[in-house]
Amino acid sequence: EPEVTQTPSHQVTQMGQEVILRCVPISNHLYFYWYRQILGQKVEFLVSFYNNEISEKSEIFDDQFSVERPDGSNFTLKIRSTKLEDSAMYFCASSEEVGRNQPQHFGDGTRLSIL
Amino acid sequence: GESVGLHLPTLSVQEGDNSIINCAYSNSASDYFIWYKQESGKGPQFIIDIRSNMDKRQGQRVTVLLNKTVKHLSLQIAATQPGDSAVYFCAENRLTGNQFYFGTGTSLTVIP
Numbered sequence: 334e335p336e337v338t339q340t341p342s343h344q345v346t347q348m349g350q351e352v353i354l355r356c357v358p359i360s361n362h363l364y365f366y367w368y369r370q371i372l373g374q375k376v377e378f379l380v381s382f383y384n385n386e387i388s389e390k391s392e393i394f395d396d397q398f399s400v401e402r403p404d405g406s407n408f409t410l411k412i413r414s415t416k417l418e419d420s421a422m423y424f425c426a427s428s429e430e431v432g433r434n435q436p437q438h439f440g441d442g443t444r445l446s447i448l
Numbered sequence: 449g450e451s452v453g454l455h456l457p458t459l460s461v462q463e464g465d466n467s468i469i470n471c472a473y474s475n476s477a478s479d480y481f482i483w484y485k486q487e488s489g490k491g492p493q494f495i496i497d498i499r500s501n502m503d504k505r506q507g508q509r510v511t512v513l514l515n516k517t518v519k520h521l522s523l524q525i526a527a528t529q530p531g532d533s534a535v536y537f538c539a540e541n542r543l544t545g546n547q548f549y550f551g552t553g554t555s556l557t558v559i560p
Contacts, residue, residue: 337491364546376492376537378547389545424491433546434480434499439491 335359337440339425345446346415354410354443356425365408366426366437367400369393376424382408383431412445420447460557467525469554471538476519478540482548483512483523487534492550495523495536525556533558 338357346352358365367379381388382400399411408427412419422442428435461467473481479500484492498505498512498521505512511524521538535555539548 339491366547375552376539376550378549381546389547391547428546433543434541435546436482436494436497437548438494439484441489441491 337425337427337438339423339440339443341443342441343444343446345448348417348447349414352412352415352445354412354423354425354445356408356410356440357406358408358425358427359429359438360406362427362429362438363431364388364428364435364437365400365402366428367410368424368426368439369421370424370442371421379410379423415445415447417447420445457552458555458557460559461528463528463530463558463560465528467523467528467532467556467558469523469525469536469556471521471523471551471554473519473521473538473540473551474549475540475542476516477543478549479543480541481512481514481521482539482541483510483521484537484539484550485532485534486537486553492537492539528556528558530558530560532556 340355365382368376370376378391380390380394397413401409424439424442426437426439428437482497483495485495486492496507496512503514509526513522535553537553538551
């Protein structure tokens, strides 16, 4: 069964450094998402991406965050200058069709630890 | 065994029993819902979805019930197995966009 894959599984970074989290969505999917989950808290939406541009973003997704689809398969989340509070699990998701009310399929996440 | 809303985050059931996990969603305009299962170290795994024009949907060993009047969603798992042990989240899709709003989750433990 096709799946969303994320790398690395665990990233340790010094505060203030840049980090790039990588995702390969399911190949025929058109809509891509990033969510995060701080330990013990809810899964929170960060951003959605369609047709090479941001479709929606939450208040969490400030100027320190950016997303990119550098080629036909990868979808990346960059945090420019990491803060301690960026430590969390980051999940990439994708959905097959455009529009609302579509199931989103998640990867297994990248655990980001900021020191 | 049965949990009530998001205020009871843990549920333990005997193997073979039926499980009921409840979720109180927040927005009356939400029109699409998904139940996700999250095992330790893994991402949320799609289990079953339901649209607001339905009040019940069945899958393999799982049933989702939707009561829009009281904004309540439940997941029923028949003949619960040890492999069902995980955290279960309800997620709602509101009219404002494509993002999902996740509940706090309920941790289900199946006792062999």
